[in-house]
Amino acid sequence: MAPLPSVTPDTVVPPAAVVLVSGGLDSTTVLAAARAQGRAVYALSFDYGQRHASELGCARRQAQRWSVRDHRVVALHDFASMVSNATALVTQSAIEVPRARDVQDRGEVPVTYVPARNLLFLAYATAWAESLDAQEIWIGANVLDYSGYPDCRPAFFESFRATANLGTRAADGGPQLEIVAPLLNLSKHEIIAWGLQLGVDYADTISCYAPSAAKGSPGVVACGTCDSCQLRRRGFARAGVDDPTTYAVLDA
Amino acid sequence: MAPLPSVTPDTVVPPAAVVLVSGGLDSTTVLAAARAQGRAVYALSFDYGQRHASELGCARRQAQRWSVRDHRVVALHDFASMVSNATALVTQSAIEVPRARDVQDRGEVPVTYVPARNLLFLAYATAWAESLDAQEIWIGANVLDYSGYPDCRPAFFESFRATANLGTRAADGGPQLEIVAPLLNLSKHEIIAWGLQLGVDYADTISCYAPSAAKGSPGVVACGTCDSCQLRRRGFARAGVDDPTTYAVLDA
Numbered sequence: 001m002a003p004l005p006s007v008t009p010d011t012v013v014p015p016a017a018v019v020l021v022s023g024g025l026d027s028t029t030v031l032a033a034a035r036a037q038g039r040a041v042y043a044l045s046f047d048y049g050q051r052h053a054s055e056l057g058c059a060r061r062q063a064q065r066w067s068v069r070d071h072r073v074v075a076l077h078d079f080a081s082m083v084s085n086a087t088a089l090v091t092q093s094a095i096e097v098p099r100a101r102d103v104q105d106r107g108e109v110p111v112t113y114v115p116a117r118n119l120l121f122l123a124y125a126t127a128w129a130e131s132l133d134a135q136e137i138w139i140g141a142n143v144l145d146y147s148g149y150p151d152c153r154p155a156f157f158e159s160f161r162a163t164a165n166l167g168t169r170a171a172d173g174g175p176q177l178e179i180v181a182p183l184l185n186l187s188k189h190e191i192i193a194w195g196l197q198l199g200v201d202y203a204d205t206i207s208c209y210a211p212s213a214a215k216g217s218p219g220v221v222a223c224g225t226c227d228s229c230q231l232r233r234r235g236f237a238r239a240g241v242d243d244p245t246t247y248a249v250l251d252a
Numbered sequence: 253m254a255p256l257p258s259v260t261p262d263t264v265v266p267p268a269a270v271v272l273v274s275g276g277l278d279s280t281t282v283l284a285a286a287r288a289q290g291r292a293v294y295a296l297s298f299d300y301g302q303r304h305a306s307e308l309g310c311a312r313r314q315a316q317r318w319s320v321r322d323h324r325v326v327a328l329h330d331f332a333s334m335v336s337n338a339t340a341l342v343t344q345s346a347i348e349v350p351r352a353r354d355v356q357d358r359g360e361v362p363v364t365y366v367p368a369r370n371l372l373f374l375a376y377a378t379a380w381a382e383s384l385d386a387q388e389i390w391i392g393a394n395v396l397d398y399s400g401y402p403d404c405r406p407a408f409f410e411s412f413r414a415t416a417n418l419g420t421r422a423a424d425g426g427p428q429l430e431i432v433a434p435l436l437n438l439s440k441h442e443i444i445a446w447g448l449q450l451g452v453d454y455a456d457t458i459s460c461y462a463p464s465a466a467k468g469s470p471g472v473v474a475c476g477t478c479d480s481c482q483l484r485r486r487g488f489a490r491a492g493v494d495d496p497t498t499y500a501v502l503d504a
Binding site: 072073074075083116122124150155160163169170172 | 324325326327329330331333334335336337338361365367368369370371372374375376378379380382383402403405407408411412414415416418419420421422423424
C-alpha cells in the first residue's frame with residue numbers, strides 16, 4: 001500500500017471525523033480520502049442483516065489498513081426486523097433483488113431502498129461525533145445512487161446537517177457539524193481512479209447485492225449481474241484499469 | 253380505566269401512528285392521547301442502559317393497557333457505549349445526576365442530555381413509520397425540557413420533519429410524515445390533568461432519574477429529589493390531585 005500523504009504535522013492535533021464504512025467500493029474510497037486529508041478517523045459500520053454481510057469483513061480489514069482510531073459495528077437487528085417487509089436488501093427471500101436498473105430507469109425508488117437507512121446511519125454518526133467532539137461525518141453517497149434513493153440526494157444531506165446542528169449542543173453555540181460527501185458528484189470510474197491514486201485495495205471491497213462464498217478459498221464471488229456489480233464493472237472498464245473482483249458471471 | 257373515546261367508526265381503517273413510549277409520565281400521556289384520537293398505535297421504546305431501566309416495564313404495561321397494535325423495544329447498547337463518556341443518563345457512575353435544576357438555570361445543557369438521542373429515536377420511528385405506511389410520529393417532548401435539551405425544541409422537530417420527508421419515499425410524492433408533539437406547550441400540571449381525563453394510571457409511570465427497588469413489593473421507589481422527581485411532584489401539587497408515586501424522600 002502506498003504511504004499516506006501527511007497533511008497535518010505530527011505536533012498538531014488532527015481534526016477528528018466519523019466515517020461511515022460499509023466495506024464497499026465507495027465508502028472505502030472515502031475512508032482513504034479522509035486519512036489522506038489528515039483526519040483522525042472513527043469508522044462506523046452497521047450490521048443490519050444485509051444480504052451482503054461479507055461487506056463487514058471488508059469494512060473491518062479496511063479500517064485496520066487505514067489506521068482508524070476506533071471502529072464500531074452497530075448491531076441493527078431491531079431495525080432490520082422493523083423494515084424487513086419494505087425492502088429487498090435486508091435478509092429475507094420475499095423480495096427479489098432486481099437484476100437490472102429497470103426500476104430506477106422508470107423513475108421509481110428501487111426495491112433495494114431501505115427505509116430511512118441513511119437517516120438512521122447519520123443519527124448514529126452524529127451521536128458519536130458529538131461524544132468525540134468530532135465536527136465531520138464523511139459518507140460515500142454519490143450521484144449514481146441519488147437518482148434512485150431519496151436518502152442519497154444533496155437536499156437530504158443539507159437538511160440533515162441543519163437538523164443535527166439544531167438537535168445537539170451545536171444549537172447552543174457548540175461547533176457546527178459538517179456532512180462531507182466527497183463522491184457526491186463523481187461517477188464510478190472517477191471514484192475508482194481517485195481511490196487508486198490514494199492507494200485503495202479494491203480487491204478487498206464488495207459491491208455485489210448477492211455475493212456467494214468462493215469455493216476452495218476464503219474470498220467472495222460477486223454475482224456479476226446485479227445493479228451494483230454492473231455499475232462496478234463499467235466503472236473499472238471506463239477507468240481503464242483491471243477489475244480485481246471475482247465475478248460468477250462475466251458476460252452479462 | 254375509563255373507556256376510550258371512539259373517534260373513528262369501526263368500519264374505517266384508523267390512521268396509524270408510531271408513538272415513542274418511555275414509560276414516563278409524559279410519553280404515557282401521549283400514548284393515551286393518540287388512542288383517544290382513534291390512532292392505531294405502534295409503540296416504540298428504547299433500551300440504552302438508562303439508569304431508570306425500570307421505565308421499560310412501565311412502557312410494556314402501558315402499551316398493553318392502551319391496546320397498541322405492536323410494541324418494539326429497540327436495543328441501543330452500541331449507542332450507549334458510543335455516548336457513555338458524554339452523558340450522566342446512561343448507566344455509569346462517573347457523572348453524578350444533578351439534584352437540582354442549577355445547571356439548566358444557568359442556561360447550560362444539563363448533564364442528563366444524551367447526545368443526539370431524540371435524533372436517533374426519531375430516525376428509528378421514521379424507518380418504522382415508513383415501513384408501516386404510518387404518517388405520524390407522536391412524541392412527548394414539552395416546554396419544561398426544551399429550555400435545556402436542544403433536541404426537545406420546536407425548531408429541531410420542525411427541521412427533523414423536513415429532513416425525514418426529504419430522505420424517504422415522501423420525497424418522491426409519497427405521503428408526508430408529521431411529528432405530533434401535543435405536550436410541547438403544556439406545563440406538567442396541565443399534562444397530568446389531561447392524562448387523568450384520558451384515564452392514565454400514573455402510578456405505573458416513572459419519572460425518577462435514580463429510582464430504587466421497593467423493599468418487599470414489586471414496585472419502584474422514586475428518589476424524590478432529582479430534577480425529574482421535583483418536576484413531577486410540583487405537577488401533581490399544582491394539578492390539585494394526589495400523586496400516586498412512592499418517594500424515598502418526601503420533604504426535599
